[in-house]
Amino acid sequence: MDLENGDEGGAPVSLEEFLVMSEEDRAKLPKSRQKKLAKLEASMKRKDEVANQKAAEMEEEQRAKVEAARKVKITMDLSLPSAQEGMKIRDLHGRGIDIVGVRVKISGWVHQLRWEGRKLMFVELRDGTGFLPAVLSNELCMTVEAITLHREAAVALWGTVVKDERAKGGIELQCDYWELVGSSPGEIEFILKPDSGPDVLMNYRYLVIRGTRASSVLCMRS
Template identity: 40%
Template sequence: MEDMAEHAQNMTIGELYTSEKEGNDDSGDGTQGKPFKTVLQAIRHAGKEPFPAILVDGKKEGQRWEPVSQAQLKKQKKIWQREQHKAADKEKKEAEDAKRREENLEAAKQVTISQDTSLPAAKPIKILDSTANRNTRVKVKAWCHRIRRQGKNLMFIVLRDGTGFLQCVLNDTLCQTYNALVLSTESTVCIYGIIKEVPAGKEAPGGHELHADYWELIGLAPPGGADNLINEESHVDVQLDNRHMMIRGENMSKVMKMRSVVMQCFREHYFNRGYCEVTPPTLVQTQVEGGSTLFTLDYFGEQAYLTQSSQLYLETCLPSMGDVFCIAESYRAELSRTRRHLAEYTHIEAECPFISFDDLLDRVEDLVCDTVDRVIKSPFGNLLKEVNPDFQAPKRPFRRMNYADAIKYLKENDIKKDDDTYYEFGEASVWHHCSRNHDIPLHHLPQKCKSFQNGD
């Protein structure tokens, strides 16, 4: 103990502490209070020889610290020296690569390309129209979705213009210019050439590719392109913070297009059936469903809300317009993370006067089936199977059923809940199962299963 006290008096600030029991190489700083875990990390922290005194856990009873043994220090020092050599070699290689790249870029500045005026005039097209313009000289303005270089004389660029994807092939001097060498994903370009069907056994979007004879850089994206911001492995928080980049991906863009098509087909259905579209306000001063789900705001000194539903406005329009509908945003101030509870969503609503309950069911069935049929027959109908391969179109007529009969139906067909028990009378989940999984409009529910009870 006396030896330890003497040692403590002689300790200097330059000493580094390590502890296999209490240390941490990531958060430690080498002090007694925050020791490193390993001797190697202490050596790395020191950075150069001669190293300060390195202390480890004491082995004797009552001895907290003791100097690291020379054998252990020598072993860890060799590992550190190997790391230093590897780091130096890597730095040297990176410097050589950077120098070589700079030389290549300087040389590329001397390479120039120009249009061949003897070729036919290029026809401006959207990528969507590529198939109809095969074997025609075209020009396409788009973003670089993917870039792949093969050696010095071959380069593949997958273009994206919002209507589709098109692979382009650049040969020889076209891919040796300065702009070609610095080109990154999300850069905007204009490429001229002929669209040709890909050879048998080869694959490309649409089954064809654009063989370029000339191209121009419209706008250069930052080095590294989109991958510097986001990729498929990025954390969900990073993806949400960069949503404007995420929607440029192939799957997300399909979902966005599918949403556009579905909304268009809903409108076409309503117009075809003689409805009038209404555009009600989203800033309102009355509640529709319940005060607890309202987003409140100050409207020039008065209290106002974001609308929960446009139902009341549609009902107001019935005497002057007849059948009406709207597609607008609705808001619910419910802090929930389920798919059935959204703070903001697109709400499709309709109101019709002078109809019976059976008329209502007829119209709902017609709305669902006709809209789905329009989506399938639309120019983007193929996206439906790509987004949802297992999709099955609903078939008419829907099997209508009252709540009591639904209980019998589920038991007779041995349909159970997730906990392997049968549905019982009074459970609201019966409606969700029948209507969502079996296209069965359910009616005459028990009062306690219905919304807006007890003053809600």
């Protein structure tokens, strides 16, 4: 940002330029300008220190969570009915009420992810044929794989289909077991956001077209 030099004249000096100036060059600036820029510099450094401290605290907190999660292991309950495999999400929606109460295995990508506390996680699964809401609770969302799960990760879910009028398609999956097939980088959460610019959207077009809106537009055009 450019700062006016006021009554003392001289060329405008930005804060960015001031930060890289030597002490000798800074001394040549008008006193009022030196004082104002020095205050801005100090304020910026304080903000950076606070941000770095918060980042360090969050990193330490995440490290502690991961260490605790390493102790949590999940296994499939063999007393449950065998799951129907090889099904797609559109197959579940196509069978309507007949699929309710049936235990199935569904594989796909994490389209959306939402947490409610430490022991409840909502996943919207996508497999190219549709979307399916899934609920994971207790130990299922306390493992290392769960707390480091991000959008676009590939997963396999086992669970019972239940009726829920609030869910997309009127059904959701109450999971009793799951596996991480392929992880995705945590940076993806900071790449595609509502305010992402055109350059970002173009660079990550292969991710954008997996979204609900972009994929619907492509389907209409085809």
